[in-house]
Amino acid sequence: MIRDFGSVEFLYLLAAMRWTLGLSVLAFVCGGIVGLVLALARVAPVAPLRWLAAGYIQLFQATPLLMLLFLVFFGLALFDLGQSAFLSVTIALTCYASAYFGEIWRGSIQSVPQTQWQGSAALGFSYLEQMRHVVLPQSVRIATPPTVGFMVQLVKNTSLASIIGMHELAHAAQYVNNVTLRPILVYGVVGAMYFAVCWPLYMLSRRLEKKFNANR
Amino acid sequence: MDYTFQFGSVWAALPRLAQGAQLTVLLSLAAIAIGLAIGVLCALARTSRRAWLRWPAAVYVESIRNTPFLIQLFLIYFGLASLGLRLDPIDAALVGMSINCGAYATEIVRAGIDAIAGGQLEAAHALGFPVPAIVRHVIVFPALRAVFPALASQFLLVMLGSAVVSTISVEELTGVAHLIETENFRPFEVYIVVTGIYLAIAFSLKLVFAAVERFYFQSRGRA
Numbered sequence: 001m002i003r004d005f006g007s008v009e010f011l012y013l014l015a016a017m018r019w020t021l022g023l024s025v026l027a028f029v030c031g032g033i034v035g036l037v038l039a040l041a042r043v044a045p046v047a048p049l050r051w052l053a054a055g056y057i058q059l060f061q062a063t064p065l066l067m068l069l070f071l072v073f074f075g076l077a078l079f080d081l082g083q084s085a086f087l088s089v090t091i092a093l094t095c096y097a098s099a100y101f102g103e104i105w106r107g108s109i110q111s112v113p114q115t116q117w118q119g120s121a122a123l124g125f126s127y128l129e130q131m132r133h134v135v136l137p138q139s140v141r142i143a144t145p146p147t148v149g150f151m152v153q154l155v156k157n158t159s160l161a162s163i164i165g166m167h168e169l170a171h172a173a174q175y176v177n178n179v180t181l182r183p184i185l186v187y188g189v190v191g192a193m194y195f196a197v198c199w200p201l202y203m204l205s206r207r208l209e210k211k212f213n214a215n216r
Numbered sequence: 217m218d219y220t221f222q223f224g225s226v227w228a229a230l231p232r233l234a235q236g237a238q239l240t241v242l243l244s245l246a247a248i249a250i251g252l253a254i255g256v257l258c259a260l261a262r263t264s265r266r267a268w269l270r271w272p273a274a275v276y277v278e279s280i281r282n283t284p285f286l287i288q289l290f291l292i293y294f295g296l297a298s299l300g301l302r303l304d305p306i307d308a309a310l311v312g313m314s315i316n317c318g319a320y321a322t323e324i325v326r327a328g329i330d331a332i333a334g335g336q337l338e339a340a341h342a343l344g345f346p347v348p349a350i351v352r353h354v355i356v357f358p359a360l361r362a363v364f365p366a367l368a369s370q371f372l373l374v375m376l377g378s379a380v381v382s383t384i385s386v387e388e389l390t391g392v393a394h395l396i397e398t399e400n401f402r403p404f405e406v407y408i409v410v411t412g413i414y415l416a417i418a419f420s421l422k423l424v425f426a427a428v429e430r431f432y433f434q435s436r437g438r439a
Contacts, residue, residue, distance in 0.1 A: 062372070062418035064379040066390060067411045074403040078219045152282065159284035163383060170286055183294035191283040191291065198282035 005180045010189070016172030017193060023158040023168060024197075026090055028151060031097025038102030043109050045127065053102060060099035066160055068092040073164050085166035093157065100150055108143035109135060141212055148205035152198045159194075169193060225400035226409050229392075236392030237413050243306070243388060244375040244421075247313035251374065252367070254314065255321025256356055262322065263329050273322065280319035285380055288312055293384045309381035309388075317374045324366045328359030361433045368425035375421060376414070389413060 003009070041053035060068070072095075073088040081087070112135050120134040162171035173190040177183050261273040280288065292315075293308040303311070332355060340354045360367070382391035393410040397403040 059415070062376070062415050062422075063411055064376040064390070064414055066379040066382075067407060067414055070403065070407045071411060074407060078404055156282075156284040159286045160380065162286070163380075170284065173287070173290075177290075177294070181298070183290065183298050187287050187291045187295060191279075191287045194284055194287065195279065195282045199278065202278075202282060 002181055003179045005176070005182050005185050005189075009176050009180065009186075013169065013172050013176060013190060013193065016167060017169045019161075019166070019168035020155065020158050020170075020194075021197070023086075023089060023093065023161065024151070024155045027093035027097050027154055027158070030090065030094040031101055031154075034094060034098035035101025035105060038098055039105035039109060040131070042102060042106040057099045057102050060095050061103070065092065065096050065157055066163065068095055069160055069164060085161065085164045088164060089158070089161040089166055093154065096157070097150075097154055100153075101147065104146045104150065105139070105143050108139040108146075111142050112138045145205045145209040145212060148201055148208060152201050152205075155197050155201070156194065221405055222402060223405050223409070225402055226396070226405050229396045229400070229406075232392050232396065233389065233410065233413060236387060236389040237417065239306075239386070239388040240375070240378055240390075241417060243310060243313060243381070243386075244371075244378050246310055247317050247374055247378075248371045250310075250314035251317025251321050254318030255325045256360075258318065258322040259325035259329055259359070260351065260355070262326050277319045277322050280316055281323070285312070285316055285377055286383065288316060289381060289384060305381075305384045305386045308384060309378070309386045313374060313378060313381070316377070317370070320370045320373075321367065324363050324370060325356075325359055327366075328361075328363035329355055331362055332358055364425075364429050364433060368422075368429070371425065372418060372421055375417065379414075 038053045038056060041049045042057075044050060069088060069092040072092045073083065073085070076088060077083050116134055116138065117130060120130045125134065158168060159170035161168050162174065165171070167175075169190060173186055177186040180186060258273040258276065261269040262277070264270055289308065289312045292312050293303060293305065296303055296308070336354055336358075337350070340350045345354070378388060379390040381388060382394060385391065387395070389410060393406050397406040400406070
């Protein structure tokens, strides 16, 4: 039987959207932690650390996210960890996000003027103290707009989770489309729901950018 | 973990994977070309003095950039079909990828146009250049030169994103990989090999873009 697209269906989509938002936040936190380690490794005074981080970033920025997702999904089964779509998506998105965050934050750290390093060295700070008290606090301001901008990519990319069967917004959309047979309406509404999350983030990142450039 | 990797069935399927890879590359290059054309036109529209040109371009760019490619693809493929317009999956994929690439290209080219000094435009007008020549030689080409690296990384993302079109049964690299793993029940081995192929395509594209940049933009000196 074919159903109409009504408030019940809309609420169903809204419920699935919680997974989309939850995944986005989770990937942001996990990817952020790994990304910070990568960024620090990229500017470390130890060459092998720099190469390792650079290799990791190159590798994950040249692999389709969908491939990463499949590899983790089928790889987990090999290690007898079952076939959890949720765990797979979290791991894959963490690898993906960390590579981009690592690259964004490396640029931010390197854009702190050299004189700041020299000044703090003259005060007798150790490398870690320089990082913690002088360089990182200044690079956070530079890093914030592109970081918020990348969150838009993250929210959109959680939709790939539907391909390995996780029931988030894009998956619920296909489900609702199958019972209502109204693809334009259903995917239009779902597109608008993603837009409602992504566009404010994008505007925020633009405003932060303007603010930062104004008092530079 | 007591699993023995068996790549034999994957090597046997290499010719089919190669065909899939070929479709991936062709789709990506076509979408990049069309997307760049859309990007240049919409960037000119977005920087125009006429509001009726600026608005539609802005709506197009923002709606594409803030929604998932997967949903755009379904709207084109299933949406148009429900209106009676049945597109071949490959055509739907090309339309979707081009529209998507166009939106990002618009923003990048627009940034390049904004960076051009106003004095150059005034000088060109003062010298009595015809408008098409100004658009071509003073606006578009210098803008493209300025933002080529950003465009190149966006083009790479178009190629990587093409994997998603396997969801509407296009038999590009990921689509073929999916078919093979349902035949040989060796998904992990198949996707490891296919990831290697994607990496090879990605790094080849990077080399091509670097060559294009050297050949096309460096021989004329800095503008």
